[in-house]
Amino acid sequence: xxxxxxxxxxxxxxxxxxxxxxxxxxxxxxxxxxxxxxxxxxxxxxxxxxxxxxxxxxxxxxxxxxxxxxxxxxxxxxxxxxxxxxxxxxxxxxxxxxxxxxxxxxxxxxxxxxxxxxxxxxxxxxxxxxxxxxxxxxxxxxxxxxxxxxxxxxxxxxxxxxxxxxxxxxxxxxxxxxxxxxxxxxxxxxxxxxxxxxxxxxxxxxxxxxxxxxxxxxxxxxxxxxx
Amino acid sequence: xxxxxxxxxxxxxxxxxxxxxxxxxxxxxxxxxxxxxxxxxxxxxxxxxxxxxxxxxxxxxxxxxxxxxxxxxxxxxxxxxxxxxxxxxxxxxxxxxxxxxxxxxxxxxxxxxxxxxxxxxxxxxxxxxxxxxxxxxxxxxxxxxxxxxxxxxxxxxxxxxxxxxxxxxxxxxxxxxxxxxxxxxxxxxxxxxxxxxxxxxxxxxxxxxxxxxxxxxxxxxxxxxxxxxxxxxxxxxxxxxxxxxxxxxxxxxxxxxxxxxxxx
Numbered sequence: 001x002x003x004x005x006x007x008x009x010x011x012x013x014x015x016x017x018x019x020x021x022x023x024x025x026x027x028x029x030x031x032x033x034x035x036x037x038x039x040x041x042x043x044x045x046x047x048x049x050x051x052x053x054x055x056x057x058x059x060x061x062x063x064x065x066x067x068x069x070x071x072x073x074x075x076x077x078x079x080x081x082x083x084x085x086x087x088x089x090x091x092x093x094x095x096x097x098x099x100x101x102x103x104x105x106x107x108x109x110x111x112x113x114x115x116x117x118x119x120x121x122x123x124x125x126x127x128x129x130x131x132x133x134x135x136x137x138x139x140x141x142x143x144x145x146x147x148x149x150x151x152x153x154x155x156x157x158x159x160x161x162x163x164x165x166x167x168x169x170x171x172x173x174x175x176x177x178x179x180x181x182x183x184x185x186x187x188x189x190x191x192x193x194x195x196x197x198x199x200x201x202x203x204x205x206x207x208x209x210x211x212x213x214x215x216x217x218x219x220x221x222x223x224x225x226x227x
Numbered sequence: 228x229x230x231x232x233x234x235x236x237x238x239x240x241x242x243x244x245x246x247x248x249x250x251x252x253x254x255x256x257x258x259x260x261x262x263x264x265x266x267x268x269x270x271x272x273x274x275x276x277x278x279x280x281x282x283x284x285x286x287x288x289x290x291x292x293x294x295x296x297x298x299x300x301x302x303x304x305x306x307x308x309x310x311x312x313x314x315x316x317x318x319x320x321x322x323x324x325x326x327x328x329x330x331x332x333x334x335x336x337x338x339x340x341x342x343x344x345x346x347x348x349x350x351x352x353x354x355x356x357x358x359x360x361x362x363x364x365x366x367x368x369x370x371x372x373x374x375x376x377x378x379x380x381x382x383x384x385x386x387x388x389x390x391x392x393x394x395x396x397x398x399x400x401x402x403x404x405x406x407x408x409x410x411x412x413x414x415x416x417x418x419x420x421x422x423x424x425x426x427x428x429x430x431x432x433x434x435x436x437x438x439x440x441x442x443x444x445x446x447x448x449x450x451x452x453x454x455x456x457x458x459x460x461x462x463x464x465x466x467x468x469x470x471x472x473x474x475x476x477x478x479x480x481x482x483x484x485x486x487x488x489x490x491x
Binding site for chain 1: 247248250251254255257258301302395422423424425426427428431435443445448
């Protein structure tokens with residue numbers, strides 16, 4: 001039924017004030033490096049450039065609006081995409097997340113009900129499974145999700161791949177290798193900017209300069225292998 | 228300060244194809260051994276199995292070796308070795324260990340000249356050790372009747388040592404306790420916890436490729452490109468798993484319903 005024509009990674013605004021959150025410009029740079037070898041996914045900085053943190057549904061509205069504008073006939077015939085604007089179906093913007101995020105819909109006072117409804121009714125959800133989660137149960141346990149379950153796509157991830165960013169930060173803080181868990185270019189960036197190490201000036205903020213070596217010290221820790 | 232024992236880690240297997248999980252084994256094993264304070268890991272070896280092992284869907288050795296080489300381009304301490312797959316016949320793991328241990332001792336002996344290029348000074352340091360690196364699933368196979376010779380299991384854990392990385396659904400401590408040989412030499416078996424549950428299996432990779440599904444981010448991009456160029460593991464490979472010897476052959480997946488394989 002669908003042809004995926006693009007992917008967008010939208011890093012959260014610094015004002016979300018999550019513990020150990022590296023500065024947005026670093027997080028954006030790392031995503032850019034990770035996406036160097038992808039021909040269909042891109043990073044977008046609109047969300048993190050806003051003055052304040054904003055609710056997910058507003059980010060969805062923004063990007064949906066941008067999508068419709070970019071594919072409208074007034075932009076000229078040369079779209080460079082495989083979608084022909086005239087007879088084709090209207091493009092859709094779907095919210096991609098893991099099953100752990102779907103579960104957070106249940107958390108009291110975290111999401112507004114009208115936002116949850118707008119996300120599943122107007123946009124649609126693509127939810128990838130995670131160990132220890134039962135997305136079907138989350139859907140059945142919520143009247144809103146049940147009503148729009150036809151617009152929620154549950155994706156089975158056959159490869160149990162539980163690489164969490166929390167673990168990555170912890171491993172880096174202890175001088176352990178994270179090679180093969182994230183792209184080499186991102187690991188190099190982290191080292192050059194001293195992010196996520198125990199001795200980062202502000203934990204998670206690192207330095208703005210390149211070339212700063214991350215000293216791990218002591219013979220007992222394994223040298224970080226150069227990517 | 229007591230000098231550390233130099234260690235080389237050897238992993239045997241089909242590597243059909245090599246995945247990020249195989250590569251992670253080396254990284255977590257090295258970190259673990261360093262944290263004991265007793266060892267300095269000076270190298271890693273990946274030794275792909277001989278074609279005569281005749282496992283189902285086993286791609287030709289030269290392909291498997293080429294893919295490992297591509298995967299190791301960005302590693303500064305792990306290398307691929309073709310001795311095992313160049314032999315006329317399949318050989319038991321213990322023989323591969325003996326060969327590489329012998330090579331290791333020769334390469335670090337003083338007769339080779341002072342310029343070793345390694346951090347290990349041959350004279351006062353401890354003798355280098357070659358340890359067998361594997362996942363917990365391999366440790367479990369020690370129990371399979373008639374698969375391993377008891378004397379080989381003993382030689383592996385007594386003379387060389389085992390570094391075993393945990394896998395979901397496996398209980399390596401229980402395997403050790405359930406075997407008299409392993410219990411006796413448990414001090415020479417290092418159990419490494421893999422905190423990131425990473426169950427990328429080569430079997431799944433081959434299956435996904437056969438169905439035109441993306442395996443990007445599960446194995447290095449260079450390996451994915453090689454697989455496509457040589458038409459390995461696709462449903463229409465001439466000999467399943469053997470592909471072509473030419474580069475540049477496009478893997479046609481056909482039909483609008485399948486997602487295009489993203490170019491690495």
